[in-house]
Each structure stands twice: as C-alpha cells, then as structure tokens.
C-alpha cells in the first residue's frame with residue numbers, strides 16, 4: 148500500500164526509498180555474523196572474495212593507504228564493480244583497480260544497501276507504470292485508502308490555499324514558516340537585490356504553490372529585484388508564465404527537496420538545499436534563530452547526508468511546544484514545510500487537532516465510562532522501541 152501511495156511522484160518516491168533504505172541498513176546492522184552469511188547465500192550475490200595470499204606487496208600497501216589501516220592482510224576483502232559501491236567511492240575510502248573496488252567485509256553493507264536501493268526503485272518504477280490501470284476499478288476501495296495518507300497521495304502537488312502567503316505576510320512568514328531553502332533565496336535577494344535565473348524560478352514556483360496571488364508575486368518581484376534596470380519589463384512575462392497565465396501551459400510546479408538537493412549551484416546561485424550546499428551552515432542556522440543546543444545535531448545530520456532529517460530537526464527547533472508531537476512531523480517538500488509550519492503556528496496542524504479531538508471525546512464520555520484509548524500516532528521513542536522488538540523477532544537477528 149505504501150509503495151502504491153509513493154510510487155508516482157519523484158519527490159515522494161525518493162523520500163520513500165530513502166526511508167526504506169535507512170530501515171534496511173538498521174536491520175542489516177543488527178544481524179549476527181551467521182545471519183549475514185546466510186543472507187548472502189540466500190541473495191545469491193556471488194561475491195568475488197580475494198585470497199589471503201594475494202594481499203601482499205603493492206596491493207597490501209594500497210589497501211592500507213586507502214582504508215587508513217595497517218592490517219589489510221588480516222581482513223577479508225571482496226572485489227566488486229566500483230559502480231555498485233557508490234557511497235564508498237564518494238567517501239574516497241576505497242582502493243579501485245581496473246574498475247573493481249576492493250571492499251573489506253565490514254563495508255559490504257554499502258554494496259548490499261546499493262542493491263536494495265536499486266530493487267526499491269525498480270519496484271516503484273514498475274508500480275508507477277501500472278498504477279493507472281490498477282486503480283481503474285479501485286476508485287471506491289483503494290483510492291480513498293491511498294488518500295488517507297494525507298498529502299502523500301499519489302497526485303499530491305503540495306499547493307496551499309490561495310492567499311495563505313501574501314506580500315504583506317511574507318516578512319513575518321520568512322521568520323516563522325518558510326523552509327530554509329526559501330529563506331536562503333530571500334536572504335540572498337535582500338543582500339544583492341537580484342537572483343540568478345534558477346533562483347528566481349524556484350522562488351516564483353514556491354510562491355505560486357504557497358498560495359501567493361499573482362499580483363503579489365509581481366509586486367514582490369518589481370520592488371525587490373531592483374538590481375535590474377527594468378524588472379517589470381524583464382520579469383512580468385516570466386512570473387505570469389510560472390503562474391500558468393502565459394505560454395498556454397499549467398505553469399511551473401514547485402520544486403521539491405530532491406531537485407534542490409541534487410542541484411549543483413555555482414557561486415552566486417542559491418536554489419539548492421542549504422543542508423547540502425550551505426558552506427557555513429552553523430552560522431546560517433544561528434542567523435535563522437536555531438537554538439545553540441540544536442545546531443550541532445542539525446549539522447551532524449547534514450554532514451552525514453541526511454538533509455531532510457536535518458530539515459526535520461530544524462523544524463522541531465524553530466517551532467514551539469508539544470515536543471513529542473514535533474517528533475512525528477516529516478517534511479516531504481518545501482511547500483509541505485510551509486503548510487505544516489503555518490498549520491502548527493495557527494493551531495490547525497492535524498497532529499494538534501488529533502489531540503484536541505481525543506481530549507474532547509474523553510471529556511464527553513468521562514461521566515459514564517472510562518476515557519477512550521486514543522489512537523494518536525506513536526512518539527519517536529515508542530516507534531523505535533516497537534521496531535526494536537520487531538527486529539529482534541527476525542530470523543537473522545542475534546539470539
């Protein structure tokens with residue numbers, strides 16, 4: 148069911164795969180050595196192990212150098228095509244010769260995770276192709292269930308209601324509710340009074356999805372992009388085009404996290420994700436009012452490549468109250484950040500409302516029967532403890 152709900156949109160697909168991969172990694176790390184060996188046998192990976200006697204002389208020196216160790220010959224090594232251990236290659240912690248990476252046993256997880264990631268992508272791509280046909284006769288049965296996944300439904304476009312963001316509210320929202328990637332664009336605009344092409348389009352597309360009226364977006368552009376000789380003449384058509392009022396199309400959809408994370412902004416461009424691209428992230432977080440105690444945690448997540456997790460922590464750090472509920476928030480898209488923040492700050496967030504509903508039900512029934520057991524989502528700690536119990540029941544787990 149989750150695969151169906153997440154298979155259509157690239158952003159949702161990537162978010163789903165990332166979380167499946169994290170879960171797989173966690174479960175794999177929990178396996179006993181015996182379990183891992185059995186897993187490799189069942190998976191039929193046909194790994195090419197390297198004979199101990201081969202690891203001598205120059206090869207041994209290269210393996211020691213790349214792994215920063217002095218005991219390469221004491222380890223078990225495997226030869227794997229380098230394209231299948233991308234993460235190790237990116238870390239530059241691996242020796243490659245003739246297209247083959249030399250992977251020590253303890254790093255085999257990167258190979259396994261890579262395989263798992265490809266499989267996940269393959270399932271989802273297959274489902275996406277069949278989705279429309281599969282749902283043809285499911286409008287009453289499955290489609291409503293998929294819609295119950297909130298704004299992660301298959302055709303989610305993350306659009307807010309018209310007028311949620313306006314030229315009058317943008318300065319307040321900038322401090323309270325706009326996602327870091329959009330704050331970054333606005334910060335740059337404030338300093339330079341201009342943005343390069345990609346930054347402008349990302350900003351206008353965000354405005355449109357955040358419900359900013361076209362007139363406000365035009366006014367904002369003309370009054371803020373003043374480094375250009377005639378912003379009205381230069382950008383009126385472009386803003387209207389993004390809003391779908393020119394060019395005969397539907398306009399430009401708001402850019403998602405994966406597009407921003409994958410962007411390669413050069414000097415003077417700001418359309419990326421700050422958790423990936425911001426060189427001085429700590430100072431930037433301070434400027435945005437993140438509590439000192441949270442800055443290292445966010446930076447660590449960003450350094451480890453968990454950009455959306457870092458963004459979740461940013462959200463948690465910059466929103467008040469009900470910490471256990473903030474733990475349950477997941478950011479899927481910059482406009483989803485904005486909507487969730489707006490709802491949170493106005494008390495309209497579904498997690499807050501779920502609590503109110505549960506409380507009022509308990510009060511209504513308390514005169515004649517015990518309070519209902521609520522079905523609120525589990526806290527992070529509860530989820531982890533439950534997952535732990537489930538994992539421990541797994542065949543491959545240590546006794």
Ligand code: SF4
Nearest residue numbers: 328404407420458481
């Ligand atoms: S994770 Fe997504 S919403 Fe958060 S800053 Fe990066 S691109 Fe924006």
